[in-house]
Amino acid sequence: MLRDELIGFAKSKVMIVLWVVLPLIAMAGYLLLPKEITEARGLGGLSATAFVGFLMSSVAGTVAALMVAVDLVSERNRKVYELFVIRPMRREVIIWSKFLAVFACVTVACLVSLGLGIAVDAFRGNAPRGDEYYDIGKSLLSLIGVVALSCSVGVVFGVMSRTILVAVILILYVGQNLTIVPMLPVYLGWLPDHFWLVMLITATMTGLLVLAASVMFRRAEL
Amino acid sequence: MAALVQIENVRKKFYAQVVLDNLSLEIREGEVFGYIGPNGAGKTTTLKILAGLITKFEGTVRVAGNDVVKDRSKAHAVIGFMPQSCGFQSWRTVQSALDSLAELSGVPEALRKQRIPALLERFKLLDARFKKVKELSGGMTQKLGLIQALLHEPKLLVLDEPLEGLDPPSRNLLKEIIRERQHAGTTVLFSSHILSDVDDVADRIGILNRGTIATSGSIRELVTDFGLPLEVEVDFATTPADPGFLAELGTATERRPGEWRIRLADGTASDPVIHTAIERTLAGGGKIRKIGLVKPDLDDLFAQYIERGHVN
Numbered sequence: 001m002l003r004d005e006l007i008g009f010a011k012s013k014v015m016i017v018l019w020v021v022l023p024l025i026a027m028a029g030y031l032l033l034p035k036e037i038t039e040a041r042g043l044g045g046l047s048a049t050a051f052v053g054f055l056m057s058s059v060a061g062t063v064a065a066l067m068v069a070v071d072l073v074s075e076r077n078r079k080v081y082e083l084f085v086i087r088p089m090r091r092e093v094i095i096w097s098k099f100l101a102v103f104a105c106v107t108v109a110c111l112v113s114l115g116l117g118i119a120v121d122a123f124r125g126n127a128p129r130g131d132e133y134y135d136i137g138k139s140l141l142s143l144i145g146v147v148a149l150s151c152s153v154g155v156v157f158g159v160m161s162r163t164i165l166v167a168v169i170l171i172l173y174v175g176q177n178l179t180i181v182p183m184l185p186v187y188l189g190w191l192p193d194h195f196w197l198v199m200l201i202t203a204t205m206t207g208l209l210v211l212a213a214s215v216m217f218r219r220a221e222l
Numbered sequence: 223m224a225a226l227v228q229i230e231n232v233r234k235k236f237y238a239q240v241v242l243d244n245l246s247l248e249i250r251e252g253e254v255f256g257y258i259g260p261n262g263a264g265k266t267t268t269l270k271i272l273a274g275l276i277t278k279f280e281g282t283v284r285v286a287g288n289d290v291v292k293d294r295s296k297a298h299a300v301i302g303f304m305p306q307s308c309g310f311q312s313w314r315t316v317q318s319a320l321d322s323l324a325e326l327s328g329v330p331e332a333l334r335k336q337r338i339p340a341l342l343e344r345f346k347l348l349d350a351r352f353k354k355v356k357e358l359s360g361g362m363t364q365k366l367g368l369i370q371a372l373l374h375e376p377k378l379l380v381l382d383e384p385l386e387g388l389d390p391p392s393r394n395l396l397k398e399i400i401r402e403r404q405h406a407g408t409t410v411l412f413s414s415h416i417l418s419d420v421d422d423v424a425d426r427i428g429i430l431n432r433g434t435i436a437t438s439g440s441i442r443e444l445v446t447d448f449g450l451p452l453e454v455e456v457d458f459a460t461t462p463a464d465p466g467f468l469a470e471l472g473t474a475t476e477r478r479p480g481e482w483r484i485r486l487a488d489g490t491a492s493d494p495v496i497h498t499a500i501e502r503t504l505a506g507g508g509k510i511r512k513i514g515l516v517k518p519d520l521d522d523l524f525a526q527y528i529e530r531g532h533v534n
């Protein structure tokens with residue numbers, strides 16, 4: 001199933017857009033930025049890596065959630081799942097494969113973009129130094145966390161909605177706020193600001209949401 | 223023989239609308255059952271309940287002894303289902319769609335490699351094997367829906383209007399396949415509006431109406447049970463001077479110039495009527511091309527059924 005999902009995204013050219021077109025657009029955007037921003041030495045300037053990281057963190061989650069939800073709703077409406085669930089299989093598999101496939105696709109897109117950012121920086125002669133790599137790694141990880149959580153939000157809204165429009169609206173209005181939830185305990189001062197703690201909350205929430213979606217999907221009439 | 227499908231007192235509502243009302247039906251192993259009824263009668267709803275696609279209903283439905291709600295996957299292992307309209311992922315080719323579905327049904331790869339091309343070949347789809355499903359014509363998609371139901375050679379075939387949209391050779395092929403499967407011991411339940419086709423393959427039919435199976439039995443039984451009025455057809459080569467006498471024999475209507483139907487009143491024997499018709503025609507200077515009793519078919523049965531007010 002997961003393999004099929006990945007083949008599906010590859011064939012429908014979603015992957016090309018995610019892995020090639022988006023990173024290139026991000027780079028083009030960076031290169032078009034005025035020099036005052038990119039080379040403002042005093043404030044450290046904005047490196048390509050940081051720019052891409054910033055762009056991705058605002059876009060990748062939404063893209064992932066929309067991808068999952070739109071795919072689920074449209075395939076369900078086209079009765080694709082009828083032919084699956086009349087077979088002796090576990091329905092949850094459909095949900096988990098969709099989640100994992102999109103998660104993998106978007107994560108790779110983030111890696112490619114960030115890699116491209118680092119390459120551009122290196123080409124301009126300011127490749128990140130050792131300690132900077134640690135920070136990049138951490139922000140990459142939290143980016144991946146956001147993507148995972150967004151995918152799980154996408155799965156939930158995808159299972160709940162009957163039309164693409166409703167799914168999109170739910171994600172744009174509710175989903176974006178949900179991805180902030182893991183940070184809340186820290187902001188509110190309930191828990192210490194600890195990177196790994198936030199990651200743990202993110203992972204738990206992701207798992208629970210996908211689980212909830214699976215249960216809903218198992219009970220749903222398709 | 224044991225009943226493979228047991229539907230007991232099923233009641234299904236969609237919001238306020240009662241679609242199935244106390245529906246009970248048993249289908250024996252090895253039987254071909256034709257399921258007919260007017261549009262919106264609830265045929266698809268029944269078949270979807272059987273296939274486990276609709277789970278919220280009252281009553282019990284068992285397939286090979288397995289409750290379709292509680293033992294869903296056991297029931298699924300027995301069924302091959304063809305929905306009224308099938309959907310496939312938009313990126314799938316014919317080959318990959320069928321292969322994945324057969325794999326999910328537990329067909330080993332070696333068998334898949336053998337059965338998929340064989341069935342595609344029979345349905346004249348082998349050339350379209352690597353085409354995308356979304357690029358197929360309506361009838362071709364319909365055939366794909368059939369093939370996916372057949373691939374794992376299930377014990378029970380549930381087909382929702384399988385003949386719809388197929389060209390005449392394919393319709394014959396499907397009927398041939400249904401008979402073949404029946405010989406191999408498969409039980410088939412299919413819905414249809416093409417009554418002559420149901421007549422051709424079904425051992426037994428059920429007419430669904432207003433939520434219940436009104437009648438079920440062999441087609442011959444139904445026709446007699448129903449006491450359909452007898453009809454005599456008379457085709458003239460030369461119409462007699464005054465064909466008015468036909469009206470004395472029963473309710474006469476001229477369907478086409480020179481072609482008459484006489485519906486006999488209840489309890490009238492047909493032989494004397496035919497005899498009289500011949501005598502009076504000859505006396506009137508007419509010539510007969512054809513005369514005889516019309517065998518009522520399923521279409522008549524159905525029309526009668528609706529006419530008699532079972533459908534409001």
Ligand SMILES: Nc1ncnc2c1ncn2[C@@H]1O[C@H](COP(=O)(O)OP(=O)(O)OP(=O)(O)O)[C@@H](O)[C@H]1O
Binds near residue numbers: 260262263266
């Ligand atoms: N998902 C649904 N929500 C609400 N009503 C429904 C739904 N599905 C079916 N119905 C209603 O149930 C009734 C029976 O529908 P069904 O599809 O079972 O009919 P059918 O006998 O298969 O008709 P047809 O010959 O047109 O295929 C119809 O009145 C239909 O409007």
Ligand SMILES: [Mg+2]
Binds near residue numbers: 306
């Ligand atoms: Mg129907």
